[in-house]
Amino acid sequence: MVQQITKGIKISVKTKYNGSSYRNNKNYHIFVYVITIENTSTKTVKLTDRYWNIFDSLNRSEIVSGEGVVGQTPVLKPQDVYTYSSGCFLESNMGAMKGFYTMIDIENFTQFKVIIPTFQLSNQTILN
Template sequence: MVQQVTQGIKISAETNFEGTFYKNYKIQFAFGYKITIENQSKDSVQLYARHWTILDALNNLETVSGEGVIGKKPVIKPGESHTYTSGCLLSSPFGAMYGFYSMINLNTSKKFEVTIPRFKLSAPYALN
């Protein structure tokens, strides 16, 4: 698990390898990840957008941006957390993801970014 705190918001990421399959005659490596967003600040915050960079071992780079996370824009009160799971497909058995969440402090109306720490994606059978 990797963790990082930015402006009182703690991001924790856990990953798992889901398996392989063929899509359009190409092998795909499926990975799942669980993100926990914990509000350690004194103010309520709302996550309104996500921005991801996804890399694989073949030098493929994909960026993904959009509203909320899995269709939600959670409000997280002080001392509370929001956890969700999602996944991605890679063309290789190794990769990484990182990015940031765009948030707003609901007490001050100030917008800010929270770093999503870089986490590795790796198929266990491909490790030495």
């Protein structure tokens, strides 16, 4: 698990290899990640947007950005915790992701970025 705190917002990430799938004449490796967002600050915040940079070991990268996460824009009061899971498909069996969330302080509408630390995506069998 990797963790990072930005402006009192703690991001924790767990990953899991979830097998492979053949589609569009290509074999893809499926990775699942679970992200926990914990508001350790004294402010109420709202997650408005996400930005991902996804890399694979074949030197390919993909940028994914958009509103919210998994169709939601959660509001976190102090000490609230929000957890969600999502996934990605890579052509290689190793990769990494990093990015940030854009959040707003509900009290004064100040926008800020919360860093999502770089985390590895790998098929456990290749690590043994």
